[in-house]
Amino acid sequence: MSRPEKRSVDLEATEMLAKAKQSDPNLQEAKNEGGITRAGLKVLVLLAFQNCVKNLVMRAAVSGDAHFLYSAAVIATEGTKCLSSTLYVLCTGGSPNTIYLYLRTEWRKFALLAVPAGIYNFQQTLEYVALRNLNAALFSVLVQTKLLTTAIFSAGLLGKRLRRAQLISLVLLTTGVMLAQLRPDRGEASNGESVTTGILATLGIALSSGFAAVYTEKVIKRVGTTQQTATAPPVSGLAYTQIQLAMTSLVIEGGWAFATDGAAIRERGLWDGFDYKACISVFNSAAGGLTVAAVLKYADAVLKGYATAVSVVLTGLLSMLFFGTTLSVEYALGMVNVFAAIVLYNVRDLDAHAW
Numbered sequence: 001m002s003r004p005e006k007r008s009v010d011l012e013a014t015e016m017l018a019k020a021k022q023s024d025p026n027l028q029e030a031k032n033e034g035g036i037t038r039a040g041l042k043v044l045v046l047l048a049f050q051n052c053v054k055n056l057v058m059r060a061a062v063s064g065d066a067h068f069l070y071s072a073a074v075i076a077t078e079g080t081k082c083l084s085s086t087l088y089v090l091c092t093g094g095s096p097n098t099i100y101l102y103l104r105t106e107w108r109k110f111a112l113l114a115v116p117a118g119i120y121n122f123q124q125t126l127e128y129v130a131l132r133n134l135n136a137a138l139f140s141v142l143v144q145t146k147l148l149t150t151a152i153f154s155a156g157l158l159g160k161r162l163r164r165a166q167l168i169s170l171v172l173l174t175t176g177v178m179l180a181q182l183r184p185d186r187g188e189a190s191n192g193e194s195v196t197t198g199i200l201a202t203l204g205i206a207l208s209s210g211f212a213a214v215y216t217e218k219v220i221k222r223v224g225t226t227q228q229t230a231t232a233p234p235v236s237g238l239a240y241t242q243i244q245l246a247m248t249s250l251v252i253e254g255g256w257a258f259a260t261d262g263a264a265i266r267e268r269g270l271w272d273g274f275d276y277k278a279c280i281s282v283f284n285s286a287a288g289g290l291t292v293a294a295v296l297k298y299a300d301a302v303l304k305g306y307a308t309a310v311s312v313v314l315t316g317l318l319s320m321l322f323f324g325t326t327l328s329v330e331y332a333l334g335m336v337n338v339f340a341a342i343v344l345y346n347v348r349d350l351d352a353h354a355w
């Protein structure tokens with residue numbers, strides 16, 4: 001690009017930013033506070049806390065003699081999301097008719113949502129399997145390999161090129177994960193727990209998460225939103241989208257539950273073994289999913305990366321405090337590497353060149 005062209009592009013970008021700041025006070029606030037708004041800072045704390053608590057609560061729910069069906073837990077989670085989103089719509093001026101109109105207007109999205117919904121349901125099941133066999137501290141580190149799988153799928157399916165900082169971060173990530181596994185806490189591998197099964201389940205989560213993220217970017221986000229019409233639902237689209245996504249997940253997970261756990265469901269019922277810890281885990285997962293979806297409009301990739309990094313450290317410390325997990329020196333070094341990798345992967349301004 002020649003200098004005159006570059007100046008023209010820069011001028012247009014400056015004008016667009018100036019117009020955006022007039023209509024969005026958060027951008028002006030971000031400039032005044034060094035790029036992170038007050039809302040963004042709250043999001044950072046909330047996301048870090050949610051990521052940490054989810055792992056710990058789920059670990060507590062599946063430890064010991066817990067024997068509830070994981071498919072039932074996923075169904076309960078998605079059902080809670082659907083009910084909560086519906087209540088939110090009804091309490092903010094919506095009605096069953098507006099929900100019906102939205103679902104009818106956006107029916108084409110059902111087929112598109114089926115793929116990521118099915119993948120995320122699969123991930124939720126694997127989370128229960130992984131945390132049944134691994135302590136929360138080790139899981140929180142291993143699951144960050146989703147950065148690596150996301151990078152691979154992005155390069156393969158979207159043709160993206162990684163920045164130098166991202167390549168370095170992936171090396172740090174791989175090193176950190178290897179260090180964290182050198183001396184896993186074998187003392188917790190009791191009551192039928194298997195570290196190998198937990199690791200394989202965690203890697204499955206990372207693989208499916210990477211694919212789902214790239215698929216969403218490639219397909220879902222590139223589909224133009226349906227234009228508003230006189231009969232279209234009001235513009236509080238997030239809650240309506242959550243209802244649609246939860247309903248899609250319920251259909252998929254319901255079919256999966258009867259296909260895989262049909263005999264157990266017919267014999268003992270869907271909710272057999274559900275205790276208060278399982279209920280807390282379900283409500284926490286549902287609330288966390290809705291909260292994360294609600295605050296993403298304030299959180300860019302950088303902020304989410306910082307939140308994830310902080311949650312890794314918090315999970316390790318709280319797992320040691322509440323579950324007596326022994327954190328070795330190797331694990332601590334691995335956690336530092338993973339922390340640095342997450343932050344480095346999401347920082348955009350360290351270099352301007354892609355490899």
